[in-house]
Amino acid sequence: MSMSGDRDTAARLRVGILGAGPVTQAIHLPTLARLSDDFEVRVVMDVDAATAETVARRAGAAFTTRAEDVFSDPTVDVVVICSPSQFHAGQVIAACRAGVKAILCEKPFAMTAAEASEIAEVSEQTGVPIIVGAMHVFDPAWLAAQAEWGALTETSHTIRSSVVIPPNAQFEDLATDIVSRPSSPPSDDTGVEAVVRAVTGGIMGLAIHDLPLIRQFLPSFADLEVLRAELASPWGYVVSGTASGKVVHLQAVTTNTWAPEWTLEVIGDDQSLHVTFTPSYVQGGSAVATLHSTAGSRTFGPFALSGYEAEWIALARIARGQAAPLPTVDLIDDLRFAIALADQSSSQIRSNRKAVA
Template sequence: MTQSSDRHTAPRLRVGILGAGPVTQAIHLPTLARLSDDFEVRVVMDVDGATAEAVAGRTGAASTTRAEDVFGDPSVDVVVICSPSQFHAAQVIAACRAGAKAILCEKPFAMTADEANEIAKVSEQTGVPIIVGAMHTFDPAWLAAEAEWGSLIETSHTIRSTVVIPPNSQFEDLATDIVARPLSPASNQTDPEAAVRAVTDGIMGLAIHDLPLIRQFLPTFADLDVLRAELASPWGYVISGTASGKVVHLQAGSTDTSAPNWTLEVIGDELSLRAVFTPSYVQGGSAVATLYSSAASKTFGPYAFSGYEAEWMALARVARGQEAPPPPVELIDDLRFAIALADQSSSHVRNNRKSVA
């Protein structure tokens, strides 16, 4: 597989970034540096002016503390939204109405189904395409396996996501220059609402990386039934349920070791898939995906480029009119699936905490 575009003939796409935090510093700027034939950063916005100026200075870009300066900048082709999640929907809509060539929004691109529907409507009205930064969906090893897995969607019966990683702060502290990062309070395991927030944050902040991949194997999630949802200690979750007649199991936890594990498995009677991803914040190339059958196995990857680079190259093709963007209904269904999972899991956690209070 190659990571090519018309990079030698097309002018570079000019990028405006909202939010100069860890995702911008540790993920997007290093990725854009590798893709400098296709992109140049023109402006970086952050509410912390010193952070905006420091991060923009790495690329020779301008800095600002006002999102309006990015939307109104005629030199910006692509708007990248890396702000806190609660601002995503309004900023996506504003970027659409400002006439961006394309938008890359970090996940989740909205917090409610109503927000997602409004985004889809505005995107259709303005013609501005939107890509959600779910890097695993663009990973070349995953896409190579997808091209070969045949009837696995129909024949699979069990889906397992296992994530064991060091705290993000360990990666952030090494890869970024953020000063005075606010500390997240430890979750109060005895407070039902604190526990609900913890499991919701785990689903919408971590599990959401894999939920679009999992949803591919669920013809419908209208019958989603979460049967178990618990918090792990000191951090993490264990969630089990069913949808489309299949078992879905998600588990995540934290480790202080240097041996992270990010694995997604799809198991069928005749064929199974195992994809091993690199952790977030790690610029470590692609996943490794293996299809197993009773007769043989076939492995895809690792490829030299990662899902981060692949999502940016997809954005370039979309912005240049070389490729159609993902249908808005796909993005909305991904979000609805995540919200349904979070809502049902939260109800279990709340009820469990109240029953032992």
């Protein structure tokens, strides 16, 4: 790898990628290719050398099997972290200390609230801004509706997230020719802990796309109470509870559906919001958001930009000093909300199984 260059001189922001799995291949590389005026992929890292080399070749980039090579390369301006979740916190901290201009980390950016607090402290010390890759937060239709929904944040009483999608692999294969898809060994464990892992995995891997949006309508989640948590067949979750005096309902199921659907609804006494998002991996423009009220309905979108493109554009503006960094306190609270949902769902599942037994 070349170590020549300087982080302050590039017209385009130069990207180092940690993890060359399906998210990198099917989401970030196609997005960066469309934003080539702003970004250049400099290096791709993966612990599997063959995967790293093949994926890097597609982007015209160098490859490595060592994360340290990415952090120490002075030509890398932006680091995107797409490694397994357990490595996120350590790699975010290392990237901050390397002095890059900005970091995009896939969700969740940490596994515990303590890790999130440490990241916030290091980010503040180093001045390196962090974006978490929850693309719905940056979706142009969502942001357009947000600017117009007025008192709905305070007056809403019910929030529902519903996701019906096929397995990720179907979208990944449509998006690109996946190299070396990670595989998990089959498990015969059908006990309560297997259910707990499946449901909490769904919350931290799928529901987490919408949890930062939902949290905008909850002044506090200190009183969060999960009342129902179940595994949906063949895979998915049903989680219902209350927070800030509001009803929150999350449901998801993965099937071989021909018509995927991803919706978020926020309902108040005299106004409601209905958002239909494009599914993960689909580079098909923005969501469509509709505000309903007694005065009529207003629809926002679809816009040409997808949430993936919008998050990278936001990152570019932050890295270049054209926009303020996102408050790290919000990132921490978003993660704490997700962890609280996952923990209470786990407790609810275990309690229900004990009651049945």
